[in-house]
Each structure stands twice: as structure tokens, then as C-alpha cells.
Amino acid sequence: MTQTLTLRVNHETHELVVPLGTSLLTVLRNDMALNGPKYGCGLGECGACGVLVDGMAARACVTPVAAVAGREVITLEGLGGPESLDPVQQAFIDCQAAQCGYCLNGMIMAVRAVLNRKPDATPEQLRAALEYNLCRCGTHVEILAAAERAVRLNAAAIGGGHDAQFPSE
The missing domain is CATH 1.10.150.120 ([2Fe-2S]-binding domain)
Structure with a gap:
């Protein structure tokens, strides 16, 4: 089964169709080619997959992508770029x-x-x-x-x- 979601990632809106239960990390890395968040432990314990959801730290490997629909997700790539670092x-x-x-x-x-x-x-x-x-x-x-x-x-x-x-x- 799949679900259609609207995600706001790095100030851009995306419409996605993903399998139920898909993690935010999977969508960020595989569907959006954002490689800032890393797959570390897969258990939410190491922090390598960290992102911001509405400005708060979240572990993307254990966050279902459906849980962030309609919320602002910022990855490392969304903080700043070479010309204007955070x-x-x-x-x-x-x-x-x-x-x-x-x-x-x-x-x-x-x-x-x-x-x-x-x-x-x-x-x-x-x-x-x-x-x-x-x-x-x-x-x-x-x-x-x-x-x-x-x-x-x-x-x-x-x-x-x-x-x-x-x-x-």
C-alpha cells in the first residue's frame, strides 16, 4: 500500500507517493537525493540522521514520513550553502x-x-x-x-x- 503526501523540505513543497511506514530518512536520501542526513544506526540512537522538524531536532531514521506531512523539514542542505553558511x-x-x-x-x-x-x-x-x-x-x-x-x-x-x-x- 502507498500513501500520497505533501512534504515541505528545505523551503520547497514536494508531492510524493511512498509505501506506508516509510521513514523520513529513506525519502530524504532516496527520493530527494539529500545526503546530509546519514544512515547510522537505524535506531534513532546515534544522531547521524538528524534533521529539523519545525525547528526542533528529530531523528529521521525512526520518524515516519507521514508524521511530518505539512510540517517544515530542514536538512543540512537547507541550513546554508557555500555562499551563505549558517x-x-x-x-x-x-x-x-x-x-x-x-x-x-x-x-x-x-x-x-x-x-x-x-x-x-x-x-x-x-x-x-x-x-x-x-x-x-x-x-x-x-x-x-x-x-x-x-x-x-x-x-x-x-x-x-x-x-x-x-x-x-
Whole structure:
């Protein structure tokens, strides 16, 4: 059996016919050729498949695509592009917060989700948001530094000041 759905992904509307029970990750990667979200564990435990649904972090591998019909889904590709990176993407580049890069999609999306809710997130809040995102390469120190830098870059992008809780660079 199939279902016809209207999805809004990266600010574009798509009409799709998909089998019942299809995951959001399957549709994003196979039907829309969006490769930011990765297939990691398939159980919603590693975070590699992270996306934003209405600005909140979601695990695309365990989210039925029907559950996001009519909602705004943003993937890594929808955050920014080479000419205009999202502050979180820029922070990860600035801090060289990558080794193999497989986890980066989920890390970046988790940080963006926190900043959507709490632009002045503390280091503790950032750590809590990243707690269930796994990095197999051990790049945690650089990822946390990038998350803290993202708070500063995000504040500058939205016209805020420097957050005193982070040391200046």
C-alpha cells in the first residue's frame, strides 16, 4: 500500500507517493537525493540522521514520513550553502570539528535546534543537546568548541552582542 503526501523540505513543497511506514530518512536520501542526513544506526540512537522538524531536532531514521506531512523539514542542505553558511556550519569549519565527518550532520543539526530555542545557550545546555549524538572518531572537544563558537556567530548574525559566558577568541 502507498500513501500520497505533501512534504515541505528545505523551503520547497514536494508531492510524493511512498509505501506506508516509510521513514523520513529513506525519502530524504532516496527520493530527494539529500545526503546530509546519514544512515547510522537505524535506531534513532546515534544522531547521524538528524534533521529539523519545525525547528526542533528529530531523528529521521525512526520518524515516519507521514508524521511530518505539512510540517517544515530542514536538512543540512537547507541550513546554508557555500555562499551563505549558517553560523553553526561556519563554526564547525572554523573549529575544524571534523575527522571522518559522518556524525557532523547530526551534531550541526542538534546545535542549530538548540540555538533556535535558546540563542544564548550555555556550554552545559550545548553539551546536553549533544549528549546522544555519537562521534566514533573522538572529535568531541572540537565539536564542543564549535558549538560554543556557534553561539557567538549566531548572536552576531541575529544582531546580538557577545555572550559573556564564553571567553573571547
